[in-house]
Amino acid sequence: MTVTPTAATQHDGSTLSWAVKDTLALAKRNLLHYTRVPQLLVFTFVQPIMFVLLFRYVFGGTIQVPNVTYVDYLMPGIFGQIVVFGATATAIGLAEDMGSGIIERFRSLPMVRMSVLAGRTGADIVRNLGVVAVMMIVGIAVGFRPHGGVPGILAGCLLVLAFAFALSWIMALVGLKVANAEAAQAVSFPLLFPLTFASAAFVPVNSMPGWLQVFAAHQPVTVVVNAARGLMLGPDVASNLEKFGVFNTSTGGYVLQSVAWIVVILAVFVPLSVRQFNKN
């Protein structure tokens, strides 16, 4: 009896390169779902457009932000809101996979196991990239005029996407812990709703009651949205926002805080999710 020199021997060479290949194969699989289930796309694109229109034209008239048009203030917040709400998809997708037999098959294959999680969060980066790009166009169509220049706008988008990636790993843990897709949604929503709305995404934090400001000013969505806002709208607008108390620190300060949040979230939730996935 001999051990067949198939994948077993190939595998020992470079686990990292296999991890990347497996992750890409699974990310592609997850993205194909968007082309097969149109409802997923509707949920992904239509809902943020509704939010833009709602805040731009319905609520926007009553929200005053000093020295900046509301649509300029709003759009970076919308990008934040999109990726926070969108993170639910990570939890739902993983919970669905766990509930179907396909994870059993994956676990019996000589693939790098962590790729199941990385393939999911990786696919979500691509989805977020698509949605942020579309919403940028929608924003410009409704009057968004950022003055941060192309580098500032791209840096703002990049920061939002990096934050989205970190959130995906929190939601991956949620998806692995709950029993099914409905439960994933039920758990995610109460977690993400206050993070989105008790933040600087739609209104300045200094317009909120003092007790709420304590939370709203320091939570990660506010920090990331204000960093993206400062980067996209440019230094002149940012310094005005700081002068009027809308920002409590400079753009640079927000960027540093954002990076810190992203690093800490990844450092905590990547290992937790991987451990949960490997646990039987």
Place this chain on the structure above:
Amino acid sequence: MSNAPAIEVVGLSKRFGDVVALDGVNLAVEPGTVYGLLGPNGAGKTTTVRVLTTIIRPDTGRARVLGLDVVDQAQQVRASIGLAGQYAAVDEQLTGRENLELVGQLTHQPRAQVRLRAVELLERFGLTDAADRPLKTFSGGMRRRLDLAASLVHRPPVLFLDEPTTGLDPKSRNDLWDLIRELVNEGTTLLLTTQYLEEADVLADRIAVIDRGMVIADGTAAELKAQMGATVLEVSFADAAAAHGAVATVGAVSPGAEVEGTTVRAPVVDGARTAMEVLRALDAAGLEVAGLTIREPSLDDVFLQLTGRRAEETTNGEAAPDLAPAGGPR
């Protein structure tokens, strides 16, 4: 070395909380043979397969596939095994071709080979016409065939099939049996779980009967059947009292007769002749018969013979680990 078993299981135990799923399972499967694991729901069949396919770790005991330990050398084991089963572990949204190519990539086959292999398997399993349709449009039988095809992409020398035909109509079941026979003829070692004695009889070289996480009998199909009679004779009566009145008469002709409800059941070797004799004896005793059946023994009969109770009884409270499609308790 060629005498080493392809699959070797020694003292395997696994608990899920309070439920004992495996309670010291021992098995040895010779290379190139088909081993049938026969038992009711919750007996431990799926748990055994999940341990052997490295999906879960056993609490105690040892299992080797092709001499490789399923815990310490899990990654090498995974490269040498295929798994298909009752839950059809495929992606509903992907097409048949995409499913097979995904498994090809995840088993680290060269890209060009993955494409060819997918075409070859689709052809072989009669799915070429449906190759580019999402699986959600497939029938149950097509889905099972694709699931089986997916387990073969990397040409594993050892294959695990967990209740491959449960829930299929007779036509699809026969198709799948033919495909499985072909694979075995090509030299694949196969461990198959089933609830059907007929399926184990048709496909397996050796059969182990598993109950409450333990192997309670093992041998060839012929040996198992010999142990309990080749056929089962059932004589039914108008009521339970009549059945009780007749059991001695039937037992005189065919030892081992037992009453259940209004029926007297006896394992027999020569069904037709014994039936004639039983009828003559009953007629002579003036006992009226309501019906008579001669049939192949079922899992139920094997169970009754081996354990003195019916197969369904074991499902009470013990079904959970085997029924959970994924992950067990998480």
